[in-house]
Amino acid sequence: MLGLEGNSIFAAYILSIISALGCLVYGIINWNKGGDNEKQDIKEEKKWESDEEKISETL
């Protein structure tokens, strides 16, 4: 199939494309999910980033 001799190569070829499309579909379906505690998340992330900058200063 597709000019490929082995079925398992065809499977890997197709699965690679399907999994990339799966990533696309997953992202679209869950585009707005997972941001319920935005205020708390941003607060935590700001603290984390500020500590990260301190570590960055030593590089």
Next chain:
Amino acid sequence: MFNILAVVIYISILSYFAYLGFKGTKTAKDYLVGGGEIHPFIMALSYGAAFISTSAIVGFGGAAAFFGMSLLWLTFLTIFVGVFIAFIVYGKRTRKIGHNLSAHTFPEFLAKRYKCPAIQKFAAIVIFLFMPIYAAAVMIGAAKFLEISLHVPYVTALFFTSIIVAIYVFFGGLKGVMYADAFQGGLMFVGMLFLVIFTYTKLGGVVPAHTALTDLLAQPGVKAQLAKMPPTFNGWTSMPGFLSINWMVVVTSLVMGVGIGVLAQPQLAVKFMTVKSNRELNRAVPVGGIFVLMMTGVAFTVGALSNVFFFRDTGKIAVAAAGGIDKIIPLFLNTYLPEWFVALFLIVLIAAGMSTLSSQFHAIATAFGHDLLYNEKQSQAKQVLVTRIGVLIAFVLTFVLAYYLPMIWDGAIARGTAIFFGLCAASFLPMYTAALYSKRVRKSAAVIGMVTGFVVSLFWMCFVHFKTASALGICNLILNKPFLFKGTKMPFVDPIVIALASSIIVTIVLSFVLKKDIDDEHIEKTFKGV
């Protein structure tokens, strides 16, 4: 001329982004303040650009030319495991737990999760000592391309590559300039998109191209050129015979080593902590998936198809025409693609190498300065000095390895990458997975599992695996034979298979046998909001 002009333009743009980073105008914090809309895209490209390097394109692309399209199983794993599972199953919890515990590096994450500072030191040593093998693999990939496209000796190309990397690493490249990563990721995407369209078009389309590759094995003279290949090679569009030597190398070393090892890569795991919520990770998944397909999918397909081009023009298969696995992709690009594209691809490869090397040296720098030798009483200036000394040592080690490895192994890029990925998986993956999902796992079980994975990996590399044991010579020195179990298939089994299995079993069994050694309060703090 095109090549030099392209490199000058690329370096100018990169310097501009580094300058922006230095001014601190586009750090992650600014994205957050600005609403964080662009952040998932940048994070995904940054992750992808750090994951995919010259190793994947030149090294594994060359391996695909040698072993065939069976490497597409690695493409599948890099997308399904390296993006989908990594972002959703590992990324979301890593982000939340990392924030809960205020962890900033992979060793620190594991140490704080298990309340065991020794883990931090151990993981830091593993990263500091072994990451240079992977960094060398990336550097070899860039140098091999320069060697062929600029017609200079390998040593000169390696020296030039090292200079560019050193300037970037020591002057701003470790600061995590996200625009630079996104820019490099974008370049890589455009370059690989053109490459796949060009290759299929030149061969008359997808099916005719694959058919030509399938028919190659029956062409006169081809089988004679495959003398080095074990008899179980069934052509470039078939899997090697099940459990044959070829199958062992492709499946256990190349596909499993990298395809599973990606989950426990220190420089990638920390990327998850840079986003503000799970929503950002959800939004990053499509970009990551498509990007990685375009990188590994194209590199492995084009790598395999290069055999058709070489055979038509020279009567030789790719590895014979190029004179080595790591030279195949550079020679193919320089021979068959338009001059302007070779110049563009030179930039693509430098970008691919640079974005990965900066993340690798960032991991090495933090492992040495933050995880291993951090002392809060030290002044900041002294900390900077200590870190820079560590990076310098690692840089010299990387250069030396990049010089010698190609002399030892044909296909040194893929081999070096697989060694590091396998070692990380065997040492860290069971404890990392348990850190995210199990409240029951014991600290001592995790530590013993980690050490077991590491020790078994090293033992297998030094005494059993045919490639590494022969190259290291330790087995020969002690036991007067290049490797153990000669005459069986064991020397062809990659260390990851034995070491990861040992580490998983030890971690699980000991967690049931040993008494609880992490207090409930800490577990509650760790999993708060998860």
